[in-house]
Amino acid sequence: MNCKTITFFLIFLPMLLVSQVKINGRITSNNTGLKFANITLLDSTEKTFINGTVSDSIGRFEIETKLGSYKLIISHISYENWSQNIQLTQNINLGEIVLTEKEYELNEVVVEGKKLIFEREMNKLIFHVQNSPLKDGYNALELLQRSPKVFVNGNGGISLKNGSPTISINGRKLNLRAGELDIYLSGLNSENIEKIEIQDIRSAELEASSTGGGINIILKKAPKGFSSIINSTFINRENDYDKYAGGISLNFGSNKWSSYAKINYDDNSDLGGPLPLRRPFSILV
Structure with missing residues (x-):
């Protein structure tokens, strides 16, 4: 290693290290640390997922990211959400963050106190929906919005640890x-x-x-019989070709097996191009 290389590292390495900063703190309620609280870091527009983690057994958490402006959101299914805008110029310790308990019906609170809602099993975090106050009146997308480590944006896009996870029902991947x-x-x-x-x-x-x-979403009863999803899209483009798209997804389930088929049609054009780009039907079984 020559002198120029050494000089480069001596000058720029500290700058690279400083560009990565950490946010840490401890989440509590009634002077007790809360485990499995969901910590989500979004950009300043609150549209892009940056990073996320869950609190440990005594409520502590730590997130690493770059310098900049962010929105930090802390959520837990049994407590009210907590959020704060943060301008990161250096490492920051938020200290103790106290969450306010939600008000549920008495029978829901009793069930929650007797049974585990979250547990760690090998490399999986398990959310026992039927032991939680969310067991009635919610759908799967709303449950994922309240699940540790999972981020669902305003368009229904699902992120897990800065990537797109595989979504399965009873161990079978959804090709949607x-x-x-x-x-x-x-x-x-x-x-x-x-x-x-x-x-x-x-x-x-x-x-x-x-x-x-x-x-992986585990259902109490496997879906039986036919189900379908029909979708269509029309986009009017001024001074350009319009876009038409549509499709239908068919599912059939029984006690022993299930099948899936999807047909899509896309009549599109390159924006600004002289001729439309027409795509034929695509079929997936």
Whole structure:
């Protein structure tokens, strides 16, 4: 290593280290640390997921990110959300963050006190929906919004540890696009969801295409019979060709097996191009 290389590292290495800063703190309620609280860091517009983690067994957490402006949100299914705008110029310790307990019906609080809502099993975090106050009146997408380590944006896009997770139902991967997945999950009621398994570490069980781990939704009863999702899109482009798109997804389930088929049509154009780009039907079975 020559003198120029050494000089470069001496000058720029401290700058690189300073550009990464940490946010830490401890989440409590009634002087007790809260575990499995969901800590989400968004950009200043609150539209882009930056980083996330969950609090440990005594409520502590730490997030590392770059210098800049952010929105920090802390949530827990049994407590009111806490949020704060943060301008990061150096490491910051938020100290003790006290959450306010939500008011639920008495019978829901009793169930919560007797049974585990979250537990760690090997490399999975398990959300026992039926032991929680969210067991009635919610859908799967709303449950994921309240699940540790999971971020759901305003368009229904799901992120887990800065990547796109594989979404499965009873261990079977859902081959749905973002818009279709949003609709499908919104149709699954919490009354029929036993638990949600969240795996943010890549393993042999997950496909190579998964960049953000996997989420497996376990239903109390496997879906039986036919179900379908129909979607359509029309975009009017001034001084250009319009866009038409549509599709239908069909599902059939029984006690022993399930099948899935999808047909899509896309009649699109390159914006500003002289001729439309027409794409034929695509079929996936």
